[in-house]
Each structure stands twice: as structure tokens, then as C-alpha cells.
Amino acid sequence: MNLIESFRIALQALLSNKLRALLTMLGIIIGVGAVIGMLAMGNGFQGFLNSQFAQLGAGNFYVAPFIDSNRIDVLTSARLTASDARAIMQPGRAPAVSQVAIEFSGNAQVSAGGQRRTYSVRAVNPEWFEVTPQDLGPGRLFTSDENQDRARVAVLGSIVAERMFGDINSAVGQRLDLNGVGFDVIGVLTTPEGTFSIGADPAEAIFIPYHTGVARLYRNQVNDRIDVSIITIKARSVNEVDEAIRQVTAILREQHRLTYQDNDFSIINPEQIAAQLNSVIGAFNSFLGLVAGISLVVGGIGIMNIMLVSVTERTREIGLRRAVGAKQRDILWQFLIEALVLCLIGAAIGTVLGYGLSFIGTFVLVSLFNAEGAEATVNMSNIMLASSIAAIIGIIFGFFPALQASRLNPIEALRTE
Template structure:
């Protein structure tokens, strides 16, 4: 018997009882659809997180004046100053470091064009715009000279410009009052609202030169031990991040004259955080895959059950075919093909269900959780995986009924009523 004829007979047997075949395939459809849909949503969210971390800048990590006060062996206070940033840029001290940006931020009352509101002001060194991926929508950025001279200039986020001045184009050149201190808006950032950032969303923030901010706005908030809220360090390349972190740690310990004491600062590496998130998402996907796998096993048991019923119903047919010369392997192959066809049709329908679930998942992620860009991604690998699983289930759960059919005695089979 050839394969084409076996497939034709398999389809004939399936269509002879459509409802039974549909109910039998239901477990496979749900299982395959769940595998594809859940993996697609997991991939979409993973891509979203990776893109968000990428917005922080490739090769960037952060230093903050933070220590774990719950530890019993903590004997020193947190410390981080602007001179620490200068030390990191001294020739030969941290060769794996390309650039350093320092920052202090606080909440202020801002008034512009008769509009007012409460905003975060981020006092940053000019190098902050070099190490952080930001684009200008209008105007310019402030310079190192303006930072040294404590110039009263500001770069504002696009949301601030739209609320205070009605648009980005009209904001440049306008005056803005920050806690009663007048500044001139010289630039507007193009960064969209909701962008991932360490600190306040750039679209919602006002940026002033670091020295201007400390002298004119935050004088009472800083001291000799801590006058930097966050330090952004850019490694020369992504592979050199670990070496850059090691060098930064050594330099800061030297600057703070630490010997046996623990660090009085903390280093935050987004690459490690992203890796931890990916591990969590991978574990979640594995759990969802396990749940879907249980559904597939249940579907496989249903196929075995229906194939056993089919063998019983077609016992006389099997006996007749053996009587006219069909071999055991012909009968075995025929019933294996029928089980495989059942699973493959269920697998194809499951793939369509998986695509539907991915669209629903994308809608939920974007509209309910405000994760713009977290579109579910159905990969070819996932489709091939689901198809392979469906085929394997057909072969695995269809083998026993097929083997039972092939072992029937033709004489006894023909006597069956």
C-alpha cells in the first residue's frame, strides 16, 4: 500500500465521523495554540524589556551613594562626589572607562508662559547627553563652559514644552522660573514620553547644568560627602563592562580611603538586571510550556482512545484486508498515518489559534499594561516546534492502537460481528 492511498483512507475515516474527530483534535488544538501563543507573548515582552534597557545606552552602568543600612557590619556612611567622577577620567586610573556623567535631581515649581507645574529638575554634567542616547527636537544643549560658569540655561523635555509653552518649537528662547530662579530654555529633547530611564522620564524632566543646579537650586540638599545622586559611567565597549566596573570600584575605594570596609557606594549594571529579567521570563515561558504540554498529553490520550475505538469498529475491515494479502506493516502504517493526520490537522488549527492568542496578548500588553512595543512575536522556530510536537504525539499515542490492529488474526477478525 502506498502512502498517498493511506492518507486518502485516513481522511475518509476522519470525515465519516466529523464530530468525533473534532472533539478528538480539541486537546491538540488547545495545546499547540497555547504553546505558540504563550511563547509569542513571552518573546514579545522579552524584546520589549531588552529594547527598554537598550535605551539606557550600550555599555552604561551606574554608581549611586547607597549602602545597605540593614547590614550589621556597616560602619561607614554613603559617599559620592563630583571629584569621584573626575578621578575616574584621570589618565591611566580607569582605562576601560570612556566617559562619566554626574547628576543631582530634585522637585521644583516651574513657571513658563503663565503656566505652572511641579517637575523634576535634573542637574547634569554636559557629558550626560553624550553617554545617554537623547535627541534634540529644537535648540541646542548646554556646554561645559556654561556648566563652569553656572549659567542659567535649561533643556526641557517635550512634555514639559507642550504643557508650559504649547509646543516644542515655541519653547526655545523662552524664560522658565524654577523655584523663583529664572532660566532660559535653550533646547527641547525629542525623547517620547514613557521612555525607560534611570531617574525621571526625560520627556517629563527639566535639565540644567550640574554646577548651576547645585549653586542655584539644590544648595541646601548636598554636602561634602554626597553631592552626586547618580553617576553614569560608559565603558569603552560592552565586553569591557565587567572590567570597567572592577576599575571603577578600585578607584572609588582609593578615593574614599577604604581598606577593610565595605563599599560606601553601589554599582548598578543594567546588563545584569536585563539578564535576570530574561531568566525570569524564560522560567515563566517554561512553566506555560509545561501547562500547555499537559494539554497536549491529554489530547494524545484522546487520540489513543479514539484510535482504539476505530480499531474495534473496523475489525472486519482489517481481517478482510489481511485475507486479501495486506501485511502487518501495511495495517500498522495505515493506522499510524490516521493518527498522524489527526494530530497534524489539530496542529495546523492550533497554529492558527496561537496566532489569534498572540494578537489578543499584544492588545492586552499594550493597552492594559502600557507596554508600547511589546508586540507578541510568533517565530518560525516556535511554529516548527509546535508542528513537531503534534507529529510526535500522533506517532507516540497512535503506535499502540496501530500495533494492536496489525496483530489481529484475520480469521477471528472476519468472524467479528
């Protein structure tokens, strides 16, 4: 018996008992659909996280005045200053570093047009807008001269501009007070709300020159050990981030005169964090796939059960086939292919179900996790994986009934009523 004939007979057997075949395939359908849907949601969330980290800027890492509370040297206190940033940018000291941006941030009472609100005010140097990707709308950014001259100018996030002045175009040229100090609005950022950022959401923040902020707004909060909240450093290329971190660490330890002591600063590498998160999400995806795969095993048990019933029902048919010359291997292949066809049809229907679950997964990611832009994606590799497992289960669980059918005595089978 050739394979094409075996598949034709298998399909005829399934069509003769449509409802029973559908119920038998149900475990496979649910299993394949669950595997594909779960992996699609995992892929979507993983892609969302990677896109969020990419918004921080390729090749960027951060230095913060933070000390691990479990450090050995309890006498060390945190330290990070603008002079550290200048040391990093001295020619030849950190050749792997391209740019350095500094920031000191805090909250301030913002008054304009009879309104009073509290917003995060981020005092940054002009390089910050180059190192950290931002979208500029109406107006302009402040310059290095304005930073050095401690000019009272401000760049607003789009939400701040809309709430304080009605719309972003009306904000430019207006005046607002930050903790009672007057500032002129010179520009508005149109960076989308919710953009991943170290610090306050750019859309809901106010940016002023660093020296202006330190001298006028935060003079009571800075000291000779900390006058910078965070230093953003851009490596010359993504491949040189590790080398740049090594060079910056050496410079800061020298600046802070550390020998045997622990670092009195912390370095945050988003790429490393992203890699760790991807590893965790990958493991979680595997776990979800394993859990969903259990239903495939349950479906396989159902197939074995119904195939054993089918062998019993078709004992006389088996005897007739053996009587007209069919060999044991022909009977074995006939029932094995029938189990395989059951699984493959179930896998096809399950794939459609998996696509449906991926759309639901996208809705869940966006609605529950506020993951705008996240999209559960079905990969062909996931479909092939689920379908292959279903086929293997069909062969494994269909083998015993097929073997039992092939070993039936043809004379006794013909006597069966």
C-alpha cells in the same frame, strides 16, 4: 502497503467522520495554539525589555550613593561626589572608561506664563547628553562654559514645554522660574515619552547645568559626602564593561579610603539586570509552554480513545484486509498513520490559532502593561517544537490501538457483524 496509500486511506477515514475527527483533534488544536501563543507573548515581552534596556545606552553602567541595609559594616555611610567622577576621568586611571556624566536631581516648583507645576529638575554636566542618548528638538544644549559659569539656562522635556508654553517651538527663548530662580529656556528634548531612563522620564523633566543646580537649587541638599545623585559611566566598548566596573570600583574605594570596609556606593549594570530578567522570562516561558503542553497530552488521550473505537468499528474491514494478504505491520502502519494524520492536521489548525493568540497577546502587552512597541512574535522554532510534540503524541497514543488492530485474528474479524 506504501506510505502514500496509507495516508490516503487515513484521510478517507477521517473525512467519513468529519465531526468526530474535529472533536478528536480539539485537544491537539488547543494545545498547539496555546504553546505557540504563550511563547509568542513571552518572546514579545522579552524583546520589549531588551529594547528598554538598550535605551539606557550600550556599554553604560551607573554608580549611586546607596548602601545595602544588610551590610556588615553599619558605621559606613553613603558617599559619592563630583570629585569621584573627576578621579575616574584622570588619564590612565580607568583606561576602560570612555566618558563620565554626573547628575543631582530633585523636584522643584516651576512657574511660567501664570502656571505653576512641580517637575523633576535634573542638574547634569554637558557630557550627560552624550553618554545618555537623547533627541534634541528646537534650540540647543548648554555648554561646558555655561556649566562652569553656573549659567541659569534650562533644557526642557517635550511634555514640560508643551504644558508650560503650548508647544515645543514656542518654549525656546522663554523664561521660567525654578523655586523662584529665573532660567532661560535654550532647548527642548524630543525624546519620546516613556523612554526607559535611570531617573525621571526625560520628556517630563527639566535639565540645567550641574554647577548651577548644586549652587542655586540644591545647595541645602548637598554636603561633602554626597553632591551627586548618580554617575553614569560609558565603557570604551560593550566588551569592556566588566573591566571598567572593576577599575571604577578600585578608584572609588581608594578615593573613599576604604580598606576592609564594604563599599559606600553601589554599581548598577543594566546588562547584568537584563540578563537576569531574560533568564527569569525564559524560565517562565518554559513553564507556560509546559502548562499549555498538558492539553496536548489530554488531546493524545482523546486520540487513543477514538482510535480504539475506530478499531472496534472497523474490525470486519481489518479482517478483509488480512484475508487478501495484508500483513500485521500493514495494519499497524495504517492505524498509526491515521493517528499521526489526526495530530498533524490538528497542529496545522492550532498553528493558525497560535497566530491569532499572538495578535491578542500584542494587544494585552500594549494595553495592560503599557509596553509600547512590544509585539508578540511567533518563531518558526516554536511552531516546529509544538508540531513535533503533537506528532510524537500521535505516534505514542496511537501505537496501542494500532497494535491491537494488527493482532486481530482475521477469521474472528470476518465473523464480526
